[in-house]
Amino acid sequence: MTDRATAGEMIAIRQLAHGRAGDKGNRLNISVIAFDRQHFDHLKTHVTEELCGQAFAFSPPSGITRYVLPNLAAMNFVLEDVLDGGVNVNLRLDRHGKTLSYALLDMLIPAPPGWGDRDQHGR
Amino acid sequence: MxxxxxxxxxxxxxxxxxxxxxxxxxxxxxxxxxxxxxxxxxxxxxxxxxxxxxxxxxxxxxxxxxxxxxxxxxxxxxxxxxxxxxxxxxxxxxxxxxxxxxxxxxxxxxxxxxxxxxxxxxxxxxxxxxxxxxxxxxxxxxxxxxxxxxxxxxxxxxxxxxxxxxxxxxxxxxxxxxxxxxxxxxxxxxxxxxxxxxxxxxxxxxxxxxxxxxxxxxxxxxxxxxxxxxxxxxxxxxxxxxxxxxxxxxxxxxxxxxxxxxxxxxxxxxxxxxxxxxxxxxxxxxxxxxxPDWLKTLTCVDEGWIGEAEISYMGDTSLDRAQMARTILTQRLENIAPSAAPHFDIIGAMYDEANNAGHPRDVRLRMAVASNDREQVRALLDEVEALYLNGPAGGGGIRLNISARTATVAGTVRQxxxxxxxxxxxxxx
Structure with a gap:
């Protein structure tokens, strides 16, 4: 397999993984689930608590914890104090923070080896 | 079975x-x-x-x-x-x-x-x-x-x-x-x-x-x-x-x-x-x-009112005019109600504005305020409505909405x- 991906090519997390945000009180969780299990280690290396923090620079959480679920080829990020007090009091447009999964999924990470051989959906 | x-x-x-x-x-x-x-x-x-x-x-x-x-x-x-x-x-x-x-x-x-x-x-x-x-x-x-x-x-x-x-x-x-x-x-x-x-x-x-x-x-x-x-x-x-x-x-x-x-x-x-x-x-x-030997509880607490107002701008300079309108509102609210702490979003450019990227041609300025005093909320929303005649060019589609604000406070009790x-x-x- 030839690697036609340019050295240093960056792709969005959502090209390799999908996810969903959920809120409870002032806490948000975002799952990051590999479409293809063979990319899970690559995702684990690059989708870190630090990268998640960068994705939320516009509203910095007071803490971020990543849980890794190898059986499911998934990670779960839990962000503390990220909803300005929670769904029922904040003044945001999206009071639940439901749209925020895409703040993380749009972050760029290096393309995995062999990425250039794939189509735009990573298949 | x-x-x-x-x-x-x-x-x-x-x-x-x-x-x-x-x-x-x-x-x-x-x-x-x-x-x-x-x-x-x-x-x-x-x-x-x-x-x-x-x-x-x-x-x-x-x-x-x-x-x-x-x-x-x-x-x-x-x-x-x-x-x-x-x-x-x-x-x-x-x-x-x-x-x-x-x-x-x-x-x-x-x-x-x-x-x-x-x-x-x-x-x-x-x-x-x-x-x-x-x-x-x-x-x-x-x-x-x-x-x-x-x-x-x-x-x-x-x-x-x-x-x-x-x-x-x-x-x-x-x-x-x-x-x-x-x-x-x-x-x-x-x-x-x-x-x-x-x-x-x-x-x-x-x-x-x-x-x-x-x-x-x-x-x-x-x-x-x-x-x-x-x-x-x-x-x-x-x-x-x-x-x-x-x-x-x-x-x-x-x-x-x-x-x-x-x-x-x-x-x-x-x-x-x-x-x-x-x-x-x-x-x-x-x-x-x-x-657990305890249960989660949720207390709902009356936290007054949330007011939301929105106004649209169109065209190549829409973001500039929405920003102008936001500046006007920020300054006027500072005089009328210094503690109001209004929240603003420019819908259509929320992330682009933060990253200085993109060039939207259609945006909507949103202001949200909260207060225990419903009349106060109404008065602050009126400031957005006044942008019809007193704000930047080409503002339209104003909507005002007031809704009850109910906080939820988590606690515990024994089973x-x-x-x-x-x-x-x-x-x-």
């Missing part, structure tokens, strides 16, 4: 009414014990259900859900469990009894009490509206045991709606932690209705979902005596794959090894899943640990302070 099949007909208080009928029709395809749940309570639904209007709305909703599916349920011996009792399970149960009587339908109706806790005048400066504990499945089992065909609850924990059905049919003991966890997993996966079978999932590329205009309902099939759990979507649009199930599995989860419910501590860290059929996934490896108890309505057939 002895499998329990539970379908979800609603995942929030105002879900599609037709979903209940799709769910009931789906259940007719299964042999065994059949249950239909409607999950209707979010963090502040109970606060909204206070007062006469709120009470009337929750009765109308419960009956609306039943109207759509009750005939199929009666014909096929499907029992119904729902938290659509909201802030007044007994009153909603009585209203349902009245509705059934009117249609010459005979069902035994049970209800579950125990979640409502007294509110002290001194709490939150007298602004506390309601206080409820998240109670477990115990009362549902009692109501089913008493012969109920329809069980109406208030604030039981969402997955407990399913735990009640499984615990009753499989005669679980309240220390069968792995079995209780398996039932909790079933409940967790279907309590948001279509969110596990193609709803809230669609995107371009690898996430395309067929049949989004009429999504089907999920069915959880819980096997007796071992840890296999099947989730399927027999009818309607959507899809049920390991991808859709994994998204819902982690939805609103914090530590995957410790999901706390009133019935059990669920541990999904070792769960594995397999696509075992078209629109069917089988999960194994869920385990349980002893439930024995809020006991989940089931009852049968007295004049039930």
């Amino acid at each position: 002895g499998d329990v099949h539970i379908a979800a007909g609603a995942g929030f208080s105002n879900d599609r009414r037709e979903l209940g009928e799709i769910a009931a029709q789906s259940l007719t395809l299964f042999e065994g014990h059949r249950y239909l749940i409607f999950e209707c309570l979010a963090e502040r639904t109970l606060a909204l259900a206070q007062g006469e209007d709120g009470q009337r709305r929750q009765v109308e909703r419960a009956i609306g859900y039943l109207e759509a599916c009750i005939n199929t349920c009666i014909l096929n011996n499907i029992r119904i469990i729902s938290n659509f009792g909201g802030s007044a399970p007994k009153q909603v149960a009585e209203a349902i009894a009245g509705f059934l009587k009117q249609h010459n339908l005979r069902r035994r109706i049970g209800y579950v009490l125990g979640d409502e806790l007294p509110v002290k005048d001194t709490e939150h400066d007298g602004r506390a509206i309601s206080r409820n504990a998240y109670i477990g499945a115990h009362g549902i089992v009692e109501a089913l045991d008493a012969g109920a065909d329809i069980v109406v609850t208030g604030r039981v924990a969402d997955p407990s709606l399913v735990v009640g059905a499984v615990a009753f049919e499989h005669e679980l003991r309240w220390i069968d932690w792995n079995r209780l966890a398996q039932a909790t997993l079933a409940g967790h996966l279907i309590e948001c209705g279509t969110q596990v079978c193609g709803g809230y999932f669609a995107d371009t590329g690898a996430k395309q979902v067929p049949g989004l205009t009429r999504l089907g309902a999920p069915v959880a099939s819980v096997a007796r005596g071992h840890d296999r759990l099947k989730i399927s979507k027999p009818l309607g649009g959507g899809l049920l794959t390991t991808a859709t199930v994994t998204e819902q599995l982690l939805y609103e989860i914090h530590d995957p090894a410790r999901y706390l419910t009133p019935d059990v501590v669920m541990d999904i860290s070792g769960v594995a899943m397999q696509q075992t059929g078209r629109n069917e996934v089988t999960l194994t490896g869920c385990v349980g640990h002893a439930r 024995n302070e809020a006991v989940s108890r089931g009852h049968l309505l007295e004049d039930t057939p």
Whole structure:
């Protein structure tokens, strides 16, 4: 397999993984689930608590914890104090923070080896 | 045999009414014990259900859900469990009894009490509206045991709606932690209705979902005596794959090894899943640990009013003019109400503006304010309306809205302070 991906090519997390945000009180969780299990280690290396923090620079959480679920080829990020007090009091447009999964999924990470051989959906 | 099949007909208080009928029709395809749940309570639904209007709305909703599916349920011996009792399970149960009587339908109706806790005048400066504990499945089992065909609850924990059905049919003991966890997993996966079978999932590329205009309902099939759990979507649009199930599995989860419910501590860290059929996934490896000896409570507190106002701008300089309008409002509000702390969004450029990227041609400025004084909120929104004649060029489409602001404050009580108890309505057939 030839690697036609340019050295240093960056792709969005959502090209390799999908996810969903959920809120409870002032806490948000975002799952990051590999479409293809063979990319899970690559995702684990690059989708870190630090990268998640960068994705939320516009509203910095007071803490971020990543849980890794190898059986499911998934990670779960839990962000503390990220909803300005929670769904029922904040003044945001999206009071639940439901749209925020895409703040993380749009972050760029290096393309995995062999990425250039794939189509735009990573298949 | 002895499998329990539970379908979800609603995942929030105002879900599609037709979903209940799709769910009931789906259940007719299964042999065994059949249950239909409607999950209707979010963090502040109970606060909204206070007062006469709120009470009337929750009765109308419960009956609306039943109207759509009750005939199929009666014909096929499907029992119904729902938290659509909201802030007044007994009153909603009585209203349902009245509705059934009117249609010459005979069902035994049970209800579950125990979640409502007294509110002290001194709490939150007298602004506390309601206080409820998240109670477990115990009362549902009692109501089913008493012969109920329809069980109406208030604030039981969402997955407990399913735990009640499984615990009753499989005669679980309240220390069968792995079995209780398996039932909790079933409940967790279907309590948001279509969110596990193609709803809230669609995107371009690898996430395309067929049949989004009429999504089907999920069915959880819980096997007796071992840890296999099947989730399927027999009818309607959507899809049920390991991808859709994994998204819902982690939805609103914090530590995957410790999901706390009133019935059990669920541990999904070792769960594995397999696509075992078209629109069917089988999960194994869920385990349980002893439930906490306390329950979560939620107090709803009156926090006054939220006001929102929006105005649109179009064209190449739309972002510049929205920013101008924001500056005008910021300065005027500083003079009129220095403590107002308005929140602004420029819709259409929210992230572009922060990153100095993009060139929107159509944006909408939104201002949100909060206050205990409704008149004050109104006065501040009037400032946005004044932009019609006094703001930058080409502003239009102004909308103003004021709504009640209800905070929810989490707390705890000991298990024995809020006991989940089931009852049968007295004049039930």
